[in-house]
Structures are given as structure tokens and as C-alpha cells.
Amino acid sequence: MYSYTYDKETGGILLNSFPQAFSKEPRPVYSKELDIYGFDSYWNYEQNDDKPYMWAEANNFYYRGKLVAQVKGGTFFTKPEIIIIDEPEANSLPLKAVDLDLMVLKNKALMESLTATTIKDVFNTFSKYENKVDIFHVSFSGGKDSVVTLDIVQRALPHNKFVVIFGDTGMELPETHQIVEYTMDYCKKNGIEFYVAKSHLTPSESWRMFGPPTSTVRWCCSVHKTTPQLLLLKDILDKDNFTEMAFVGVRADESVRRRSYDYISYGTKHCGQFSCNPILYWNSAEVYLYIYANKDRLRLNEVYKRGNTRAGCLVCPMSTNRNDYLNYRCNPNQTKILTDMIFDLNCSEKDNTPEKISYVENNGWKARKNGRDLKIALKDYDESVIGKELSITFKNHDNSWRQWLKTLGQVLPTDNQNEVRIMIKDEVKGLKIIELENQYITIIASNDPTTINVLFLKNLRKILRKSHYCVACKVCQANCKFGNLSFDDNGKIAISDNCIKCGQCLDINTGCLVYKSLWLSKGLGNMDKKRTLDCYAAHGPKIEWFQEFVKLGDDFSKNNSLGSAQKPMFNRFLKDAGIIDEKCNRTNLGEKLVNSELQDLSIWALMLVNLSYTPQVGWFVKSFNFDSLISRNEIVALLSNMPEIKDSALKAIPPTLKRISSLPLGKLGFGTNDKATKELGGLSFYRTAWQDVDAKVILYSLYKFAEACGDYYQFTLTRLMDTTVESDGVSPVQIFGLDKDVMTGILKGLATNYPDYISVSFTLDLDNINLRQEKTSADVLDLF
Numbered sequence: 001m002y003s004y005t006y007d008k009e010t011g012g013i014l015l016n017s018f019p020q021a022f023s024k025e026p027r028p029v030y031s032k033e034l035d036i037y038g039f040d041s042y043w044n045y046e047q048n049d050d051k052p053y054m055w056a057e058a059n060n061f062y063y064r065g066k067l068v069a070q071v072k073g074g075t076f077f078t079k080p081e082i083i084i085i086d087e088p089e090a091n092s093l094p095l096k097a098v099d100l101d102l103m104v105l106k107n108k109a110l111m112e113s114l115t116a117t118t119i120k121d122v123f124n125t126f127s128k129y130e131n132k133v134d135i136f137h138v139s140f141s142g143g144k145d146s147v148v149t150l151d152i153v154q155r156a157l158p159h160n161k162f163v164v165i166f167g168d169t170g171m172e173l174p175e176t177h178q179i180v181e182y183t184m185d186y187c188k189k190n191g192i193e194f195y196v197a198k199s200h201l202t203p204s205e206s207w208r209m210f211g212p213p214t215s216t217v218r219w220c221c222s223v224h225k226t227t228p229q230l231l232l233l234k235d236i237l238d239k240d241n242f243t244e245m246a247f248v249g250v251r252a253d254e255s256v257r258r259r260s261y262d263y264i265s266y267g268t269k270h271c272g273q274f275s276c277n278p279i280l281y282w283n284s285a286e287v288y289l290y291i292y293a294n295k296d297r298l299r300l301n302e303v304y305k306r307g308n309t310r311a312g313c314l315v316c317p318m319s320t321n322r323n324d325y326l327n328y329r330c331n332p333n334q335t336k337i338l339t340d341m342i343f344d345l346n347c348s349e350k351d352n353t354p355e356k357i358s359y360v361e362n363n364g365w366k367a368r369k370n371g372r373d374l375k376i377a378l379k380d381y382d383e384s385v386i387g388k389e390l391s392i393t394f395k396n397h398d399n400s401w402r403q404w405l406k407t408l409g410q411v412l413p414t415d416n417q418n419e420v421r422i423m424i425k426d427e428v429k430g431l432k433i434i435e436l437e438n439q440y441i442t443i444i445a446s447n448d449p450t451t452i453n454v455l456f457l458k459n460l461r462k463i464l465r466k467s468h469y470c471v472a473c474k475v476c477q478a479n480c481k482f483g484n485l486s487f488d489d490n491g492k493i494a495i496s497d498n499c500i501k502c503g504q505c506l507d508i509n510t511g512c513l514v515y516k517s518l519w520l521s522k523g524l525g526n527m528d529k530k531r532t533l534d535c536y537a538a539h540g541p542k543i544e545w546f547q548e549f550v551k552l553g554d555d556f557s558k559n560n561s562l563g564s565a566q567k568p569m570f571n572r573f574l575k576d577a578g579i580i581d582e583k584c585n586r587t588n589l590g591e592k593l594v595n596s597e598l599q600d601l602s603i604w605a606l607m608l609v610n611l612s613y614t615p616q617v618g619w620f621v622k623s624f625n626f627d628s629l630i631s632r633n634e635i636v637a638l639l640s641n642m643p644e645i646k647d648s649a650l651k652a653i654p655p656t657l658k659r660i661s662s663l664p665l666g667k668l669g670f671g672t673n674d675k676a677t678k679e680l681g682g683l684s685f686y687r688t689a690w691q692d693v694d695a696k697v698i699l700y701s702l703y704k705f706a707e708a709c710g711d712y713y714q715f716t717l718t719r720l721m722d723t724t725v726e727s728d729g730v731s732p733v734q735i736f737g738l739d740k741d742v743m744t745g746i747l748k749g750l751a752t753n754y755p756d757y758i759s760v761s762f763t764l765d766l767d768n769i770n771l772r773q774e775k776t777s778a779d780v781l782d783l784f
Contacts, residue, residue: 002110004285006055006065011096012103013055013285015110023283025309028052028098029061032309037071037328049489050099054088056307059322062279063088063095065363073679074325075361076339076366098639104293109158111289114282115152122156122247122278125264133274134242135233136162140183140194142176143277143311144392145249147298148290150183153247154276161637162247164194169224169559170203171313171338175302176333179311182299183228195236197228198231201473207341209471210517212374214368216319216625223473226270230478240483245274253283258658272481272504306330314338317366321679364637370724371518379520380440381468383461385447385710390457393442394468401441403495405465407505408456413608429456454716454768459503469514476505510724519724533639534574534613534649539569540659543598548575550594557584576614577607588781602694602784604664605736609701612730613708620657621670621730622723625690626737632681654683661685669736687735695746696783698732699757702769703777704728715761717743717767754783 004013013026034040045053054063059080061069068088073078088095098676126136136157137465138150143330153162163189166180187194199206206223207213213220214423234240250261261268265275279287288422291298301311307326309344312319314327315338327333343356359365364373374709377437382393394401405411409424420431420443431445466476479485483497485505500777510516518542545566549556562570574580579590586594589610594602613618622639624630632654639645658673666672671687705720706713708729720731721740732738738746744762746768751760757775759769 001281001283001286004283006062007103007106007299008064009099010103010106010575011054011098012100013107013289014103015107015285015289017110021282024057025253025284026055026057026288027064027284027304027309028288029054029056029307030305032305032602034410036306036326037080039069039082042082042084043088044092046094048097048438051100052305053095053097071322072677074322075679076328076335077357077361078323078325078679079329080322080325088335100292104289107289108293111286111293111650114286115290118152118278118282119156121263122153122276124592124678125245125276126157126161129274130161130392133448134237134243135244136238136247137229137233137244138162138164138247139229139249140164140166140180141249141311142166142179142183142301143249144174144284144287144291144301144304147179147183147249148276148282148287149249150245150296151290151298154190159191163195165195165197165229167225167229168196168198169215169220169313170198171220171224171315171658173303173308173311173314173327174334179299179301183184186297191280197232199224199228199473201471203338204341206471206473207547208376209473210346210457210514211343211345211368211371212315212338212365213317214517215366215628216369217513217517219254219473219517220313222475222513227473227475227478230270230273231474234483241468241481243272243274245276247278249275251282251284252273252280270478295667305735315342320392321363328730345374345376347373347661358633359637362633363631364634367634367638370533371520374518377518377520381515383464385712388447390445390447390460391442392445392461392465393436393440394465396435397467397470398492399469399711400470400493401443401464404467405494405660406466406495406499407463407495407501407503408459409501413507424456425452427452429453431460433580454714458716458718459506462506462508465511465515468517469512471514473513475508475513478730479504479507512720516724532649533645534652534656535614535616536569536573536652537565538652538655538658540656541570541573541663542659543663546598546663547572553594562716576611576617578610582738588778592784598664600696601664601668601692605668605694605697606700606781606784608670608735609697609704609730609732610667612735615712616653616656617660618730624667624671624685626687626688628686630685630687631676632683633679634681635685637683654681657685658683687737689739689742691740693717693738693746695750695753696780698736698738698743698746699750699754699783700777701730701732701735702758702771703775703780705731706771707777711772711773712784713771715769717747717762717769718760720769 002015002017003018004015004026007014030052030250031045031047032049034043035047054061056062059071060067066086070083070085071080072083123304132682138153140150141145141424150164161488184194200222210219228567228574233242233244238348252261261277261280263277263280267273303311308323309320310323314331314335339360342360346356346359355529380395384391384436387493403418405422410424412421412423412428414421418433422429422432423644429445434442434444436442443464447457460585470493472487474487477485477487481504482500484499486494487492545562553558560567571580571584575582577588579593581587589603589606594605612621635654639650661671669690671685673683673685676684706729717740718732719725721745723731723734731742746758750758757780758771759770
């Protein structure tokens with residue numbers, strides 16, 4: 001909201017009346033944090049946490065506006081390094097604490113204006129939605145933002161018009177529970193109902209069922225927070241079909257993703273529910289000022305006094321390395337319970353080896369995308385397309401799959417025990433049932449690519465994944481707004497015959513969160529399995545080599561300046577990119593690259609599509625997400641888990657990826673590179689979506705996808721968006737980072753402009769894509 005400066009008079013923060021360009025998320029620094037890092041060996045100060053001594057922005061420490069120190073690094077088991085930049089006080093005089101009272105007074109006018117506006121917005125939201133929702137609740141976490149949000153709401157609304165719910169994950173920091181107990185007592189005294197929602201599964205149970213949560217497989221929030229809260233609200237209201245509005249302490253400055261949030265949203269946190277973010281546009285300076293200004297009733301969570309930037313879980317895949325260190329340093333016993341499970345469940349390294357410690361220290365566990373590294377990921381579930389049939393083999397747990405069939409359509413009676421017939425939209429679907437040994441079953445369905453059948457097969461996969469992997473986490477039950485789905489005390493599912501087939505219980509990524517976490521890749525798909533990931537050795541391509549390739553033309557093979565080891569590697573890269581053929585002659589795409597003199601980004605984008613079907617580039621685009629930092633150490637940690645990767649490859653692949661990202665490919669979705677701190681390996685990458693997309697490139701990528709999938713020319717946008725599905729084809733979503741709305745617009749435009757190549761159908765919840773089988777990816781190149 002407001003910009004700020006550091007105030008030398010108070011040692012605090014001073015808001016300015018003009019808005020901020022961006023926030024550096026300042027936070028107060030107390031003696032407890034200074035002690036943990038070891039600043040007591042350098043500076044003179046009292047060990048008193050009544051008031052902060054300075055402020056920090058990320059790893060930079062400011063004393064009365066002067067940058068005095070930095071901390072570098074830090075992981076679970078490694079202490080950050082201190083860098084002293086300047087003396088806070090001359091001649092080692094004692095540090096002066098921040099004058100909180102004067103700081104609050106000097107910011108009073110702006111804070112009162114901001115607070116009044118926020119309270120008014122909350123009340124107006126309540127008035128607008130009072131007759132549209134069944135209940136309002138404040139989602140309380142014990143962090144500073146939720147403390148402020150709750151206080152704003154209780155000042156804006158009558159206390160009998162909302163409730164407070166704390167989602168107890170069982171993994172919170174002990175200091176958070178102190179805040180919860182204090183807030184619970186405050187609410188009781190002020191007539192505000194306070195509830196605690198908790199999963200029936202303990203973290204020890206859920207982690208051993210799902211595997212540790214990761215940055216891409218964040219099952220923990222659904223299982224331990226959202227689902228318990230929704231089930232609790234059903235009990236409070238004594239109804240299944242309800243609509244709620246949650247007041248949430250989300251702020252835009254917390255992350256790039258949250259910057260895109262709206263003040264009020266529907267269905268973003270949970271399907272069918274509203275969310276309101278009262279302090280969405282506040283920065284951290286304003287949050288701390290509000291707490292200090294209202295210290296008569298508000299408490300600051302002690303975790304902030306030791307240096308944590310957030311009061312989340314003890315071990316979180318979204319946490320920073322420095323927070324990991326602080327949690328392990330200050331709460332070793334509680335944190336060790338969870339880190340020990342990461343060690344115990346990991347099967348990629350031998351016990352107590354440096355590599356296994358590195359897997360945790362360098363965030364290999366946070367980057368896990370499937371069950372490959374987990375001991376609990378069993379290879380007893382299989383989906384295969386054989387000819388014109390889809391075959392799925394799974395374990396039959398109490399015939400739960402027959403219960404799940406009710407969500408697809410009307411199950412018709414039949415005398416044949418080896419057949420199931422289902423009526424879906426006036427069309428009967430038949431399934432063949434083959435019973436195997438040890439309670440396993442194979443179900444076979446027609447793989448006919450009609451619109452209805454494509455949707456049917458998508459949902460059939462989901463229910464059979466649920467049947468095989470179900471641990472009764474109750475996320476599906478929470479999704480059902482009509483009370484037609486429940487689990488008994490033994491985890492057995494029951495679905496009522498009254499099921500209306502709304503599909504909400506199936507609207508979970510991949511169908512089942514356990515499946516998403518434990519599924520196993522079958523390899524490199526149609527990529528050349530004979531080639532190693534280290535396919536360019538230590539000789540990644542340079543833009544200068546491409547410039548020579550264009551300038552010298554046919555003479556390049558004889559007159560280039562490349563070394564004897566560089567030339568064959570560059571030729572390999574050109575072949576992989578589709579620029580030259582096996583005889584080193586320029587291809588159609590190669591001619592286009594030369595004619596464009598390297599200036600046409602669409603040509604580079606076509607090259608990136610081709611490269612995505614080769615081992616190294618294909619592995620990179622499939623392994624790492626967009627809009628998140630990718631460190632060299634993270635890359636090495638993932639590669640180390642692959643037995644075929646040699647030590648020489650661990651050294652060669654990151655610099656090769658750096659060279660590739662330095663080409664124009666970097667800005668098209670592959671990712672750009674930058675220097676990084678030593679603890680990150682000195683190198684980092686960052687993937688951002690291609691902005692000025694050429695729709696014809698996407699058309700080319702769709703044909704490449706279809707050809708790689710065995711000439712399967714009909715598929716859905718939903719399938720392209722689901723990057724967890726094992727496939728020989730590489731989705732343009734993985735290559736270029738395009739979201740669903742962008743893809744939808746591109747596909748509609750392609751269908752209009754190139755009807756001889758593609759048609760699409762986005763009606764009645766269908767999102768079918770049909771490519772013309774008589775066309776090929778080579779034909780698409782002629783459009784350029």
C-alpha cells in the first residue's frame with residue numbers, strides 16, 4: 001500500500017503518503033535473532049525482546065536506515081554466514097532499541113486511514129454477501145497476517161455474524177499454539193466463536209501415506225487444512241450443501257502468485273466457496289505497525305522475534321532455507337520428527353551418506369514430482385493403451401471401484417460378472433472385467449476418440465486411481481456438497497444412489513492426491529533412450545556458433561572456429577533442434593533459421609519444441625516449474641537420484657543448461673540464468689512463460705505431441721494442462737508455460753484461422769481438440 005523509509009529518530013519505519021512501487025517486506029529484528037546468528041560476538045546490545053533493534057529486508061539488516069550486515073546461506077543443518085558491512089554504533093556503543101510508541105505515533109494518521117478503509121471494505125463485503133452465503137469465517141493461522149485480519153473483521157462485524165477457525169495441521173511451530181491459545185481466550189471473552197479444525201490423520205500417518213509434501217505436490221494443505229475446515233463447517237451448519245465466505249490473511253506482496261489474487265474470489269481456495277482478502281494490498285510494514293499500535297489486545301508470534309519470515313509449518317516445501325535453519329535450530333525435536341521421515345522414506349540414496357543429507361539440505365525433497373524417490377511408491381498400478389483399448393490394472397479394495405462407478409453414470413444390471421455397463425448421457429459404456437491373483441483386477445475400455453468417450457475415460461482413470469490409492473483422507477468427501485459420499489471409521493467409502501454425478505469429487509488434480517504424489521514415471525517416453533542426459537558433454541551451444549553457422553552458410557562445416565570437441569556437440573544440438581539432418585544438411589527449418597538471420601523468435605520456439613523431445617532439454621522442461629527459482633544444487637540433487645548419471649555429468653549438465661538458456665530459447669519458456677549464492681551452487685535458472693506467443697508454433701507443438709503419442713490426434717485441453725500424466729508427448733504447457741485461458745484463446749484462434757489443421761469444441765464442459773490426421777508437423781512448418 002504505502003511506501004516507507006527508515007526513520008533515524010525512532011529507529012523504526014516511517015510510511016509515506018504515496019503508494020509503493022514494490023515492497024521489500026521489512027521485518028523487525030529482535031535480540032533473539034541476533035543471538036542465533038552470532039551477532040553478539042560483534043555488537044553490544046541487551047538480550048531483551050520487548051523491542052526490536054533494527055529491521056531486515058530479506059537477508060539485509062538495516063540499523064536506523066544504514067545497511068550494517070547480511071546473512072548468507074543456511075539450511076536445515078547448516079548455520080548461515082554473517083557478513084558485517086558497517087558498525088551500527090560507533091565505538092561499539094550499545095544498540096538503541098526501536099522507539100515503538102513514537103514510531104506508532106508518527107504513523108498514526110496514515111495507519112488510521114488505511115485501517116478505516118479496510119474495515120469499511122470488510123463491512124461492505126459482508127453487507128453484499130450476507131444473503132448469499134451461509135456462514136462467514138476468519139481463517140486463522142497464528143501468523144501476523146491472520147492476527148491482523150481477525151482484528152479487522154472483529155472491528156467491522158457484529159461478533160455473532162462470523163466464526164474463527166484455526167486449521168491445526170499438527171505441524172505448527174510451538175510458538176504458534178501460544179498465539180492460538182491467547183486468541184481463543186480473547187474470542188471467548190468477546191463473544192466470538194472459535195473452532196479448531198484438525199484432520200483425523202496425524203502428520204506421521206499422512207506423510208507415510210502420501211510421501212513428504214513438495215513444492216509441486218502440496219497435498220498437505222488440502223488434507224490438513226482445507227478439508228478439516230470444510231467438514232467442520234458442515235457440522236456447525238448441520239448441512240452439506242452450503243456456501244461460505246472465508247476472510248483470509250493473504251497479501252499480494254508475499255509472492256508472485258498471490259499478486260494475481262483478487263480481493264474477493266469464488267472457487268479459488270475451494271470449489272463453491274468465496275474468499276475475501278481484507279489486507280491483500282497491505283505490506284509487511286503496515287502489518288507490523290498495526291500490531292504494535294494495538295498491542296493492548298494483539299500479540300506478535302514469537303517466531304518472528306527469532307527471524308522467521310512466516311509462521312507456517314515446522315517443515316514446509318515452500319519455506320526458505322533460512323527458515324528451515326531457524327526451525328531446526330529453535331525446535332530441533334519437533335522438526336527432527338519430520339526431517340527423519342524425509343530420510344526414512346527416501347530410497348534414492350543409501351542411509352547416512354553425504355548424498356542423502358544433500359537431498360534434504362539442497363532441497364531435492366522439495367523438488368520431487370512423483371514417487372520415484374520414495375520407498376512407498378509401489379509399481380502395482382498400471383494404465384496402458386493397447387491397440388484401441390485402454391487397460392487399467394489396480395488392486396480391488398473392498399469393491400470400492402464399484403462405489404465410484406456411481407459418480408460416472410447409471411450402472412445398469414447385467415448377468416455377466418465379467419462386464420459392467422454404465423449409462424452416460426443416453427449412451428451405454430461397456431467395461432470388461434478380468435480378475436487376477438492377489439485381489440488385482442484389470443478393466444478394459446474402448447479407446448474410441450469420440451467426445452463423450454474421451455470424457456468418460458478421463459473420469460474412469462480418476463475413479464480407478466482413487467480405488468487403488470485411497471487412504472480415506474476425506475478430500476473427496478469435503479468436495480461433495482450434497483452429502484452423498486462418506487467414509488466409515490475403517491476408511492471404507494460409501495456413495496449414495498442419490499449421487500447427482502456433479503463431478504466435484506473427481507475435480508482433484510489427477511483424481512487422487514496420493515496417486516499424484518506416488519505415481520511413477522515410465523522413463524523418457526519416446527526420447528532416445530540410447531542417449532544419456534549428458535548428450536552435449538561440456539560443450540553447450542553458444543550464440544556465436546549460431547552466428548557463424550548463418551554467416552558461413554555451406555562453408556560452415558569446413559571453415560568454422562569451433563574446436564574438435566565442440567563441433568560434433570554443436571552438430572548434435574542442431575540435429576536435435578531440427579536444423580540439420582543426419583548428413584548435416586540444412587532442413588526446411590534450418591533454411592528458415594538462416595533466412596531469418598537468427599532474428600525470428602518463432603523459429604527458435606519451433607527449435608525448442610523439437611529439443612523438448614531430446615534427453616537433456618526434455619528432462620529440464622519436464623522437471624522444473626515456471627515462476628520459481630531453480631538452483632544448480634537443486635538440479636544436481638535431482639540428477640544424483642538417477643543411477644545412470646555419472647559424476648562427470650553432474651558437473652557438465654548445469655553449465656550446458658546455462659548456455660542453452662543464454663540463447664533466445666531462454667526467453668521463450670526454457671528459462672533464463674543468473675548468478676546465485678554459493679549455497680545455491682553459484683548458478684540459478686528462472687522459467688517464465690512465453691509472452692508474445694505465435695499460435696502457429698503451438699499448432700506445431702500439438703502435432704508433435706500427437707505424433708509422439710502414437711498418432712493420437714484427438715485429446716483434450718484438460719489433458720494438456722495436466723503435466724503429471726505420463727506421456728511420450730510433451731505438452732506445449734510444459735514447454736512454454738501457458739495457462740488455461742491463454743491456451744483456450746490460442747486454440748480457438750487456430751481453429752478459426754487453420755480449419756484444415758485443427759478443430760476444437762469448448763461446450764458442455766468439454767474441451768476437445770481434433771487434429772487432421774492427414775496433416776503432419778512437417779506440414780505445419782510450411783505455414784511459416
